[in-house]
Amino acid sequence: MAHEITLLPGDGIGPEVTEATVRVIEAAGVDVSWDEHRMIGQSAVDDDRPALPPDVIDSIESTGVALKGPITTPVGGGFTSVNVQLRQRMDLYANVRPCTTLPGLNTPFEDTDLIIFRENTEGLYSGIEYFDERLEIADSIARVTRRGSERIIRFCFEYAKAYGRDRVTLAHKANILKKTSGLFLDIGEEIAADYPEIAFDNEIIDALCMKLVMTPGDYDCIVSTNLFGDILSDLAAGLVGGLGVTAGANIGDEYAVFEAVHGSAPDIAGQNVANPTALIRSAVMMLRHLDEEAAAVTIADVIEEMYEEGECLTADVGGSASTTEFAEAVADRVSHRTGR
Ligand code: NAI
């Protein structure tokens, strides 16, 4: 039976990298029935609809799984980030971002193999904000809850266990943020006791940033609250070749939305130069989630080979191939491999 998947191409480079990714999934012979929704974010607002339209929510509620391109968020004013709304609305509490060195890429370290687990629904991104117009005082409230902390930390340990990882580091700032980071750290220590086979330690966020850019090979799984996790995952992406290659997944108990770490990259949109690797690798995570292990492995292997050979890569990783040339090359090899 075909997998029903909601497809949200997004804007900026979104439609280009999404088309490339769909091409590769189809080449792998996975039977998918796509439910595509193009109207989201600014395009929906321009059409007098909510930035996150109800038909998108209905679709994900029915399919359970979405593949999503980036969506531009206006800076300062304008609508609330569709990405944040979607994560909160669908309760996608775990943001998982694997950052592993690809062969052949010119990066400062050869042995980086990190997975960042970011709490995705609360913390400083809770959306609780106040502004006193008269005094010009602004507040953004970080809300950390026991329930929210327990589920992301447990998710991280369970993932570590399932994928044979042996260490979890909790990133915090409990020396200063005694309430929010303090609660998160206390809960981390409680949950770690249930997983004696996995080493557990904690690091203060700023010191961890320094250590990560000096000795990333010392770390394995890192779990943190929303803002720290957001920053750490871009930092980790930078250690393994940048945003063009870094995949992500937003996972909850009922729904999962797979998307690259990068944004809509307005500086290169519409030029057919964006790197679709990040979204293709997100699709690999999606295929695993759908128990399409063989297709996932084939696509992941082909991507590794393409980087090892270095002959057909996009400009952000030192090549000169266009988005479509790279996608065609990947799709050709994948379909050859799967005998289609
Ligand atoms: P960005 O990730 O879009 O771009 C940062 C830099 O990386 C740019 O120089 C861009 O050209 C480059 N880059 C990003 N992805 C690339 C790719 N696949 N191939 C080659 N180069 C790539 O971050 P920025 O500029 O901060 O954000 C742009 C917009 O995207 C903003 O409106 C932001 O809110 C939104 N955004 C959306 C996200 C989502 O939908 N999940 C995530 C992050 C940002």
Ligand code: MG
């Ligand atoms: Mg981010």
